[in-house]
Amino acid sequence: MSESGKEFSMAKAYDPASIEQETYRRWESAGAFTAHRREGKKPFTIVMPPPNVTGQLHMGHAMDCVLQDSLVRFHRMKGDPTLWLPGTDHASIATEVKVVDQMREEGLTKEDVGREGFLKRAWAWKEEYGGRITRQLRRLGASCDWSRERFTMDEGCSAAVREVFCRLYEKKQIYRGARLVNWCTCCGTSISDAEVEYTEQKGHFWHLLYPVKETGEMLELATTRPETMLGDTAVAVNPEDERYAHLHGCHVILPLVGREIPIVCDEHADKSKGTGVVKITPAHDPNDYEVGQRHNLEVIRVFTYDGHMTGAEEKAENDALFASGKAAVGEARVMDTGKYAHLTTEACRREIVKDLEAGGYLKAVEDLSHEVGTCYRCHTNIEPMISIQWFVRMAPLAEPAIEAVRRGETRFVPERFTKTYLNWMENIRDWCISRHLWWGHRIPAWYCADCGATTVSREDVCTCGQCGSKNVTQDEDVLDTWFSSALWPFSTLGWPEETEDLKYFYPTNTLVTGYDIIFFWVARMIFSGIEQMGKPPFDTVVIHGLVRDALGRKMSKSLGNGIDPLEVIKQYGADALRFSLVLGISPGNDTRFSKEKVEMARNFANKIWNASRFVLMNVDKREPQMDRNALRLEDRWILTRYNEAVRQVTENFDKADYGLAAQKIYDFAWSEFCDWYIEMSKSALLGEDAKRRENTQAVLLTVLSGLLKLLHPFMPFVTEEVYSYLPGKQEESCMLSAWPKAEAALDFPEDCARMEGVMEMVRAIRNLRAGMNVQAGHRARLMVRPSSGWGEVLTAQEATFQRLAAVSTLSLLGEEEKPEGKTVSAVSGAGEFFIPLGELVDLEAEKKRLSKEKERLEGEIRRGEGKLGNPGFLGKAPAQLVESEKAKLETNRQMLTALEKQIADLCQ
RNA sequence: GGGAUUAUAGCUCAGUUGGCUAGAGCGCCACGUUGACAUCGUGGAGGUCAUAGGUUCGAGCCCUACUAAUCCCACCA
Numbered sequence: 007m008s009e010s011g012k013e014f015s016m017a018k019a020y021d022p023a024s025i026e027q028e029t030y031r032r033w034e035s036a037g038a039f040t041a042h043r044r045e046g047k048k049p050f051t052i053v054m055p056p057p058n059v060t061g062q063l064h065m066g067h068a069m070d071c072v073l074q075d076s077l078v079r080f081h082r083m084k085g086d087p088t089l090w091l092p093g094t095d096h097a098s099i100a101t102e103v104k105v106v107d108q109m110r111e112e113g114l115t116k117e118d119v120g121r122e123g124f125l126k127r128a129w130a131w132k133e134e135y136g137g138r139i140t141r142q143l144r145r146l147g148a149s150c151d152w153s154r155e156r157f158t159m160d161e162g163c164s165a166a167v168r169e170v171f172c173r174l175y176e177k178k179q180i181y182r183g184a185r186l187v188n189w190c191t192c193c194g195t196s197i198s199d200a201e202v203e204y205t206e207q208k209g210h211f212w213h214l215l216y217p218v219k220e221t222g223e224m225l226e227l228a229t230t231r232p233e234t235m236l237g238d239t240a241v242a243v244n245p246e247d248e249r250y251a252h253l254h255g256c257h258v259i260l261p262l263v264g265r266e267i268p269i270v271c272d273e274h275a276d277k278s279k280g281t282g283v284v285k286i287t288p289a290h291d292p293n294d295y296e297v298g299q300r301h302n303l304e305v306i307r308v309f310t311y312d313g314h315m316t317g318a319e320e321k322a323e324n325d326a327l328f329a330s331g332k333a334a335v336g337e338a339r340v341m342d343t344g345k346y347a348h349l350t351t352e353a354c355r356r357e358i359v360k361d362l363e364a365g366g367y368l369k370a371v372e373d374l375s376h377e378v379g380t381c382y383r384c385h386t387n388i389e390p391m392i393s394i395q396w397f398v399r400m401a402p403l404a405e406p407a408i409e410a411v412r413r414g415e416t417r418f419v420p421e422r423f424t425k426t427y428l429n430w431m432e433n434i435r436d437w438c439i440s441r442h443l444w445w446g447h448r449i450p451a452w453y454c455a456d457c458g459a460t461t462v463s464r465e466d467v468c469t470c471g472q473c474g475s476k477n478v479t480q481d482e483d484v485l486d487t488w489f490s491s492a493l494w495p496f497s498t499l500g501w502p503e504e505t506e507d508l509k510y511f512y513p514t515n516t517l518v519t520g521y522d523i524i525f526f527w528v529a530r531m532i533f534s535g536i537e538q539m540g541k542p543p544f545d546t547v548v549i550h551g552l553v554r555d556a557l558g559r560k561m562s563k564s565l566g567n568g569i570d571p572l573e574v575i576k577q578y579g580a581d582a583l584r585f586s587l588v589l590g591i592s593p594g595n596d597t598r599f600s601k602e603k604v605e606m607a608r609n610f611a612n613k614i615w616n617a618s619r620f621v622l623m624n625v626d627k628r629e630p631q632m633d634r635n636a637l638r639l640e641d642r643w644i645l646t647r648y649n650e651a652v653r654q655v656t657e658n659f660d661k662a663d664y665g666l667a668a669q670k671i672y673d674f675a676w677s678e679f680c681d682w683y684i685e686m687s688k689s690a691l692l693g694e695d696a697k698r699r700e701n702t703q704a705v706l707l708t709v710l711s712g713l714l715k716l717l718h719p720f721m722p723f724v725t726e727e728v729y730s731y732l733p734g735k736q737e738e739s740c741m742l743s744a745w746p747k748a749e750a751a752l753d754f755p756e757d758c759a760r761m762e763g764v765m766e767m768v769r770a771i772r773n774l775r776a777g778m779n780v781q782a783g784h785r786a787r788l789m790v791r792p793s794s795g796w797g798e799v800l801t802a803q804e805a806t807f808q809r810l811a812a813v814s815t816l817s818l819l820g821e822e823e824k825p826e827g828k829t830v831s832a833v834s835g836a837g838e839f840f841i842p843l844g845e846l847v848d849l850e851a852e853k854k855r856l857s858k859e860k861e862r863l864e865g866e867i868r869r870g871e872g873k874l875g876n877p878g879f880l881g882k883a884p885a886q887l888v889e890s891e892k893a894k895l896e897t898n899r900q901m902l903t904a905l906e907k908q909i910a911d912l913c914q
Numbered sequence: 915g916g917g918a919u920u921a922u923a924g925c926u927c928a929g930u931u932g933g934c935u936a937g938a939g940c941g942c943c944a945c946g947u948u949g950a951c952a953u954c955g956u957g958g959a960g961g962u963c964a965u966a967g968g969u970u971c972g973a974g975c976c977c978u979a980c981u982a983a984u985c986c987c988a989c990c991a
Contacts, residue, residue: 231991596919597927598926613954654930661930680951773958882972894935
């Protein structure tokens with residue numbers, strides 16, 4: 007315990023820039039963030055959603071980080087062994103795109119440098135930018151355990167990825183096969199269903215005519231993608247559709263191609279939509295693919311994977327594959343599209359439409375606007391394509407993940423997101439996990455060129471597991487980034503090794519993240535945790551909203567409306583940014599970022615700074631002792647209010663209602679501690695009574711130090727700095743101090759009510775003075791005719807009236823005693839009062855003011871009488887409420903009587 | 915088509931299990947440098963809590979309907 011804090015020298019205004027970075031360095035070098043296992047004590051663990059390794063901190067990160075940091079600091083102060091595990095994500099596509107861009111500036115392509123060369127560059131990129139975002143998190147004050155920092159592609163995480171892949175493969179929950187996938191021609195890879203973003207686009211319905219071979223009639227159908235018609239292998243009608251009953255078993259001749267394709271009966275064709283006839287292109291449409299499966303249709307691919315039409319070369323290659331017998335089950339045949347070959351799909355569309363029209367096959371063109379799938383990374387339209395990919399079979403994984411959440415083993419806050427999660431999980435399709443990229447975890451599968459067998463292995467493979475041939479090559483592709491992030495809660499703790507950390511910290515407690523990645527990440531962590539660890543990875547998922555700009559728009563690069571958190575920190579300080587991101591938010595809802603809000607938070611930090619400065623200026627260096635038996639009314643009041651603040655803030659933290667917790671601290675600090683208690687304390691501090699002075703100092707210190715602790719999770723820097731100056735404290739660091747507890751022995755509800763009565767009268771006097779335009783410097787006598795029981799209370803608070811209501815002296819009037827001279831008057835619960843204001847008194851204005859007040863009181867009384875005259879209320883409302891209504895009514899009636907008398911006196 | 919959210923002061927938003935005479939910040943008006951703070955203080959104006967029903971002694975809060983905005987999921991031949 008120290009005799010006093012640092013040498014007292016606080017600037018008049020708080021300057022965050024001068025202390026933040028130094029404070030953070032002190033914490034970090036002292037190991038304050040490092041988690042320690044303490045057997046027998048339940049830990050509190052959070053894994054940080056890993057930001058992209060080459061990313062930059064944006065407001066979304068900032069909010070996510072601030073919420074986690076606040077929660078983590080709260081738990082650390084509560085004494086839980088607390089671990090906040092940080093790390094970064096390799097972000098397969100995003101990073102690869104950046105490296106490719108960088109190479110393009112040098113005139114190089116991936117092919118030019120080769121896989122090895124490319125990966126070298128990617129790692130170099132990671133080394134160069136990888137530390138940037140973690141440095142930025144430090145600027146925010148993130149108290150995560152950097153000694154345990156992880157990266158999704160570090161050795162341990164990579165081992166975990168491989169282990170999971172092999173286990174799932176061995177359980178036949180990972181398989182490779184030809185399926186229809188979402189293909190991004192720009193990124194050159196498949197993407198999962200979750201990665202497809204639908205956007206509204208203008209397009210057309212082209213109404214086409216396909217001639218029926220057997221009858222010669224023209225069958226009308228519509229399409230939004232006419233270029234796919236080259237790959238049509240059937241036309242479907244609904245079996246119930248009488249219009250086409252006569253065509254069952256017939257064929258159409260595909261225009262432009264001349265291919266004869268069957269008319270099939272399938273439920274997919276909807277009688278009520280369009281003409282009820284659908285063209286079927288199994289290689290390029292998900293629904294058509296399924297129809298094709300049901301009817302064993304040929305699958306003909308007409309697009310290349312880079313978005314062009316297939317030609318003779320592709321067909322030859324494909325033919326050779328089939329000829330060699332190595333084509334995978336379900337692999338598509340490729341068509342030489344002849345005159346359309348090598349055109350982009352868009353160019354081909356124009357050509358096809360032109361040709362169809364020329365051939366008389368185009369009946370009509372209709373405008374339409376429809377939802378088109380785009381890549382969530384580059385927003386290129388995705389092309390559904392038949393392709394051989396790796397998949398995770400989801401049904402067996404989803405089931406326990408659904409159950410765990412249903413049983414409440416994992417709880418979403420706010421609760422409504424449970425539904426979002428369940429709905430997605432219940433309708434989930436197999437997860438396409440292979441990506442045609444180089445940056446990422448390479449798929450641990452080797453193919454034998456001799457026997458065609460696939461070997462999946464934890465170790466790199468040189469010989470075929472089937473035939474022993476050395477002629478094996480590893481799969482070229484890597485895994486979806488989210489495959490490794492799905493393992494984050496346990497891979498980061500050392501899994502598959504049985505580490506001490508893993509045993510102690512898994513399962514983690516709370517996951518804090520935005521609702522935008524529930525599907526990508528949260529859901530996948532849940533089923534992965536259950537599958538690999540047997541337990542869901544966390545008990546609570548706290549979902550927060552997005553940070554939008556001042557106009558409510560999403561912050562985005564393309565709009566250029568993003569605000570750099572680092573700039574805000576430079577200008578206002580990290581505490582101000584942090585507080586502005588927390589105050590006023592409500593769980594799961596979006597929030598708008600505004601400069602005004604940051605200014606408000608900055609002002610609050612300054613207020614705290616100055617309140618502390620005041621306390622420190624007025625507290626002797628030695629440790630003041632609090633004599634609990636000598637506490638005055640105002641002391642008891644602030645201690646009671648402080649207890650209440652402690653209770654509410656703690657409760658709101660536990661409920662993940664951070665916005666309310668912050669609000670409570672703000673209100674308590676500013677509107678109660680500063681506005682009232684500090685002001686009232688001045689009389690005692692400047693007074694002669696040494697004992698009273700010491701007691702006041704003790705109360706000031708107690709409340710201030712508790713307030714700093716309550717605020718610390720949100721504003722770690724200013725609180726730590728100020729705390730360091732406090733004399734006589736138990737703990738050196740605010741960050742490592744104990745979270746405040748409400749002390750029931752210091753609850754004084756009756757005194758609180760008395761103090762509120764005094765405060766009410768102070769407000770009434772101020773109000774009256776302002777209404778009369780009294781000079782601020784003019785001190786006036788106060789004469790009070792107290793309500794019963796209030797005389798002593800008011801007399802004892804004379805100093806409060808003097809200091810806060812510009813009263814010179816306070817005197818009590820007897821029941822029938824009239825104030826001398828010309829006075830203005832008003833009533834409050836504690837009594838009626840009079841202030842001689844001589845020539846300032848304007849009779850007419852006074853009458854007006856008093857009757858306005860009278861009207862208000864009468865309204866109140868009517869309301870109270872209505873309530874209390876209602877037998878239902880008396881019978882059913884809680885007794886306590888009835889009592890307080892009665893008391894209120896009684897007070898109001900007394901006040902009204904007094905007021906009426908005052909008005910009558912005025913009229914004399 | 916299914917689901918969700920939001921609607922409260924000029925603006926941005928709080929309002930926890932119904933007890934409210936509906937709050938805050940910013941903005942606005944008036945006054946003010948009283949030794950923590952002008953990044954401040956005091957006072958004021960400003961709201962039929964989107965609308966219509968209902969439940970209840972009592973509804974901003976619960977229920978039903980409706981309107982508007984936003985989002986998510988699915989589908990769109």
